[in-house]
Amino acid sequence: MSLSIAHASLVIEGRAILADVGFALAPGKLNALIGPNGAGKSTLLRVILGLEPAARAHVTFAGEDFHALPRRTRAQMAALVEQSNSTDQPIDVHDVVMLGRLPHQGVWSADTQDADETIVARALERVGMSKFAHRRFSTLSGGEQQRVHIARALAQQPKLILLDEPTNHLDIAAQIAVMNILRSLAEEGLTILVTMHDLNLTAAWFDHIVALDRGRVVAEGEPAAVIDSGFLADVYGVAATIIANPTSGRPMIAYGPQ
Amino acid sequence: MVAAPLGLSALTPAALRRLRMRAWLLGLSALLVASIIVAVTIGPADIGAGDVWAVIGHKLGLLSRSPVSILHEGIVWELRLPRVLAAAAVGAGLAICGATMQALTRNPLADPYLLGLSSGASVGAVAMMLVGATVLLPVGAFLGALAAMAMTLGLARSLGAITASRAILAGLAVSALASALTSFLIFWTATGDSYREILSWLMGSLAGSRWSDATLALVAFAVVGVPLMASSRILDGFVFGDTAARALGIDVAKTRWLMLGATALLTGVLVAISGAIGFVGLILPHAVRLVAGGRHQHLLPLAALAGAIFMVWTDTAARTLFDPRELPVGIVTAMIGAPAFFLILLHNRRAT
Numbered sequence: 001m002s003l004s005i006a007h008a009s010l011v012i013e014g015r016a017i018l019a020d021v022g023f024a025l026a027p028g029k030l031n032a033l034i035g036p037n038g039a040g041k042s043t044l045l046r047v048i049l050g051l052e053p054a055a056r057a058h059v060t061f062a063g064e065d066f067h068a069l070p071r072r073t074r075a076q077m078a079a080l081v082e083q084s085n086s087t088d089q090p091i092d093v094h095d096v097v098m099l100g101r102l103p104h105q106g107v108w109s110a111d112t113q114d115a116d117e118t119i120v121a122r123a124l125e126r127v128g129m130s131k132f133a134h135r136r137f138s139t140l141s142g143g144e145q146q147r148v149h150i151a152r153a154l155a156q157q158p159k160l161i162l163l164d165e166p167t168n169h170l171d172i173a174a175q176i177a178v179m180n181i182l183r184s185l186a187e188e189g190l191t192i193l194v195t196m197h198d199l200n201l202t203a204a205w206f207d208h209i210v211a212l213d214r215g216r217v218v219a220e221g222e223p224a225a226v227i228d229s230g231f232l233a234d235v236y237g238v239a240a241t242i243i244a245n246p247t248s249g250r251p252m253i254a255y256g257p258q
Numbered sequence: 259m260v261a262a263p264l265g266l267s268a269l270t271p272a273a274l275r276r277l278r279m280r281a282w283l284l285g286l287s288a289l290l291v292a293s294i295i296v297a298v299t300i301g302p303a304d305i306g307a308g309d310v311w312a313v314i315g316h317k318l319g320l321l322s323r324s325p326v327s328i329l330h331e332g333i334v335w336e337l338r339l340p341r342v343l344a345a346a347a348v349g350a351g352l353a354i355c356g357a358t359m360q361a362l363t364r365n366p367l368a369d370p371y372l373l374g375l376s377s378g379a380s381v382g383a384v385a386m387m388l389v390g391a392t393v394l395l396p397v398g399a400f401l402g403a404l405a406a407m408a409m410t411l412g413l414a415r416s417l418g419a420i421t422a423s424r425a426i427l428a429g430l431a432v433s434a435l436a437s438a439l440t441s442f443l444i445f446w447t448a449t450g451d452s453y454r455e456i457l458s459w460l461m462g463s464l465a466g467s468r469w470s471d472a473t474l475a476l477v478a479f480a481v482v483g484v485p486l487m488a489s490s491r492i493l494d495g496f497v498f499g500d501t502a503a504r505a506l507g508i509d510v511a512k513t514r515w516l517m518l519g520a521t522a523l524l525t526g527v528l529v530a531i532s533g534a535i536g537f538v539g540l541i542l543p544h545a546v547r548l549v550a551g552g553r554h555q556h557l558l559p560l561a562a563l564a565g566a567i568f569m570v571w572t573d574t575a576a577r578t579l580f581d582p583r584e585l586p587v588g589i590v591t592a593m594i595g596a597p598a599f600f601l602i603l604l605h606n607r608r609a610t
Contacts, residue, residue: 051504075507082505085498088366088606091552094272095494102495103507117272134271156506 001062001159002026003191008047008057010040010215017043018055018215025208027159027191030183032202034195034226035212036236041195042083044212045162048193049078061160061191075103078160079153084169086138086145093140093148094133097123100155123154127181143174150181160191167201179205203227203251211235227251279556282549286563293567294346297574298338302581305330305338314339340472341577342570345464345587347475348532349542349569350562354483355521356539357546357561361493361554362514363411365422366606367599369540370403370525373425374432376534378406379526380440380459388447396474400526406432407522422606461588462535464573471531478527482520483562489517493554535588537595538565544602 004024010017018040025031033041047055050067059066066074079100100123101116124130127147132140137148146166153161163182167175175198183205186192196202202209203223211219211226213235219226232238232253240255269277298310309326313334316324324331352370359368370376382402386394413428414420441456458465492513495503500510528535542565543557550556569587572594576587 046501049505051501071504071509072507075505080502080505082498082502085502087497089497089552090547091494091497095551095553096497099494099497099506102491105491117270 001191003048003160003193004060005044005048006058006060008044008055008059010043010047010052010055012054016215018047021057021212021215021217023210023217023220025191025193028186028189029192029207030186030205031191031193031208031210032196032206033193033210033212034197034199034202035218038214039212040215041212042164045080045164045193045195048162049080050074051080072103075156077158078162079156079158081146081149081153081161081163081166083164083166084142084146085149088138091137092133093124093129093135093137094120096137096148097151097155100152100157103156119157120151120155123151124148126154127151128177141174143170143177146170146174146178147181150178154185158190161185161193163192163194165195165197167196167198175201199227199232199253203253204245204248224251227253279550282556282560283563286560286567290346290563290567290570293570294342297342297345297570298334300574300578301333301338303330303333305334310334310339336468340469341464341467341573344467344472344475344531345569345573346566347472347479348464348528348535349538349565349567351475351479351483351524351528351565352535352538352569353542353561353565354486354558355525357543357554357558358486358490358493358517358521359539360543361496362517363420363425364496364499365420365425366544366602367422367426367540369537370521371534371536371538372433372540373429374406374410374436375403375522375525376462376529376536377433377436377440377460378409379403379529380534381406381436381443382526383530384440384443384459388443396478396527396530399530400523402436403522403526403529404519406436407518457586459533461586462529462533462591463576463584463586463588464532465577465584465586467531475528475531478524479562482524482527486517486520486524487558487562490554490558493517493558494552497552533586533588535569535591537591537599538569540602541595541598542568544598 002024006022008018008021021044033044035041043052046052047057048059050059057067061077097120098116101119105116121130124133127150129144129147129151132144137145140148150166166178170178179201182192182194206223209221209223209226210217211231218235219231228242229240232240238255239258240253242251243254245252295307295310299305299307309330312321312324312326313331315321317335326334356369359370359373360366379399379402382398382400383395386392386398410425410428410432411420413431414424417424437460440459444452444456444459492508495506495508503510543561546557546560546564550560572590573587576585576590579585
C-alpha cells in the first residue's frame with residue numbers, strides 16, 4: 001500500500017523543524033530517509049505516524065486519510081522502531097514482542113491468547129531471535145535488541161513500518177542481519193521507510209532515497225540519482241569522490257581526511 | 259503421532275508461566291488469609307485461631323451459637339479484625355499505587371510517600387478534621403494528594419526532563435512543606451496530645467481502626483485498586499517511553515493523568531484512614547518484580563497481595579512489640595523500607 005506525505009510542517013519555538021515536506025513511497029521497496037544530524041528525520045517519522053501533536057501534515061496511506069483514523073487503528077496498520085531504545089525494567093524478550101499485540105487486544109483483555117503467542121513466536125523466528133524468547137531484554141546486545149524491536153513491530157502485523165536508524169551502533173554482521181530482514185519484509189509488500197546515517201550502506205541496499213536537509217526535501221530518487229559529489233558537498237559540506245561498488249555497481253563514497 | 263506425555267514438559271513456556279503465576283496468586287492469597295487469622299490471635303488477650311473462625315462464622319450467621327466468650331468475641335470482632343483488615347487493604351492499595359506510579363513515570367523510585375502524595379493527603383485530611391467535616395476527610399485527603407502530586411511533577415518538570423532523582427528531590431520539598439503544614443495545623447488547634455496526633459499523621463498508624471475504617475479502605479481498594487489491576491496491561495506499553503507507547507496506540511496523556519489521578523485518589527483515602535505510611539508502595543513492587551518479572555498484569559495483583567501481607571505483619575509488630583505502648587506502624591515500615599530503598603538506589607544507579 002502506498003504512502004504519501006504532503007505539506008508536513010512543524011514549528012517549535014519559532015524554528016521550522018519541518019517545512020512543507022512531501023513525497024510518496026511505493027510498497028515493496030526499501031526506502032531510505034537520509035540527511036545530516038538535525039535535518040528532521042526522526043521527527044518526520046513521528047509526524048507521519050501522527051505522534052507529534054504540534055505538527056501539520058496530510059498523510060495518506062492505502063488511500064485513507066491516515067491521521068483521521070483512530071489511534072488504535074493506526075497502531076494496527078503502522079509500526080515504529082525507535083533508535084536504540086532500551087529499558088531497565090526486568091522484561092523478557094517474549095514480553096517485549098507481545099507489546100506489539102497491544103493495539104489488537106485492548107487493555108481490558110484478561111491474558112494473551114494462543115493466537116497472539118503464535119504471532120509472537122513467528123515474529124521472533126523471523127528475526128532469528130527465537131532462542132532468546134525467555135532472556136531478559138536488557139541483557140541482549142544492541143543488535144539483538146534492535147532485532148527484538150523489529151519483531152515487536154512485526155507482531156503489530158503492520159502494513160507500514162518506520163525505522164529510525166536501525167543499523168546505528170551495530171557491527172557490520174549485525175547491520176547486514178538487520179538489512180536482510182528489512183529487504184525480505186519489503187519483498188513481502190510492506191511499505192518501509194528507514195532513516196539512515198551510513199550512506200554507503202544506504203546506497204548498497206536501498207531502492208529509493210529521500211534526502212532531508214534543515215527540514216526540507218532536497219533530493220529524491222534511486223541511489224545513483226541522489227548520491228553524487230555535488231550532493232555531498234551541498235548537504236553535508238564534504239568533499240568526496242563517488243566510485244562504483246565493484247560487486248554491485250552501486251555508488252560508493254570514497255573520502256579521505258579533509 | 260504419539261500423544262504428548264501429560265507432564266510439565268508438555269507445556270509451552272507461556273503456559274508454564276501462566277501456571278506459575280497462578281501458583282503465586284494462590285499461594286499468596288492463602289498466606290494472606292492465614293496471616294489475617296493468625297494476626298487476630300496475637301495480642302494481650304489469649305485467643306486461638308479456632309476462636310477467630312468461630313467468631314467470624316457466628317457474625318456471618320453460619321454458626322448459631324458462638325463458643326467464644328462475649329469479651330473475646332468483642333476483642334476479635336470490634337478491635338482486632340477491623341484493624342487487621344484495614345491494614346491489609348492499606349498495604350494492598352499502597353503497593354498498587356507504587357507499582358502504577360513507577361510504570362507511568364518510568365521512575366523506579368516512585369512511591370506515594372517519596373513523591374509527597376501521602377504528606378499532601380495528610381494536610382488535606384487534617385484540614386477537613388479541623389473544620390469539623392470529618393465525613394469529608396477522604397475527600398480532603400484526595401485533594402491534598404492530587405495537589406502534592408501536581409506540585410512534585412510540576413517542580414520536577416520545570417528542572418528539565420523528569421528524571422528519577424529530580425522527581426525525588428521535588429517530592430522531598432513538597433513532602434517537607436506538607437509535613438510542616440500538617441504539624442502546624444494540629445499544633446495550632448490541638449487541645450489534647452498534639453505530639454501523638456502529629457506523629458500518627460506523619461508516620462502513619464492504624465491504632466483505633468474500626469469497621470468504618472476497614473470498610474472504607476476495602477471499598478477504596480475495590481473501586482480504585484481493582485480497575486487499576488484490570489487495566490494494568492496498558493502499563494507495559496510505557497516500558498520503552500512515551501513515543502513507543504503512543505506508537506502502540508495508547509493515548510499517553512489521558513492514560514497518565516487518569517491513572518495517576520486514580521493513585522492520588524486511592525492514596526488519599528488510605529492516608530485518611532492510616533496517615534502517611536512510607537515505603538510500602540516502593541519496596542513491595544520491587545520485591546515482587548524479582549520473582550514475577552516486569553509484566554504489570556502479574557506485578558499489580560501480586561504486589562497487592564504482598565503489600566497486604568506485609569502491612570498485616572508490620573502493624574501486628576507495631577501494636578505488640580512494646581505492649582502496652584504502641585509504635586506508629588510507619589516506624590516499622592521505614593525501618594524495613596529505608597534499607598531496602600538503599601538497595602533499590604544501588605540497583606538502579608544508571609536510572610537515577
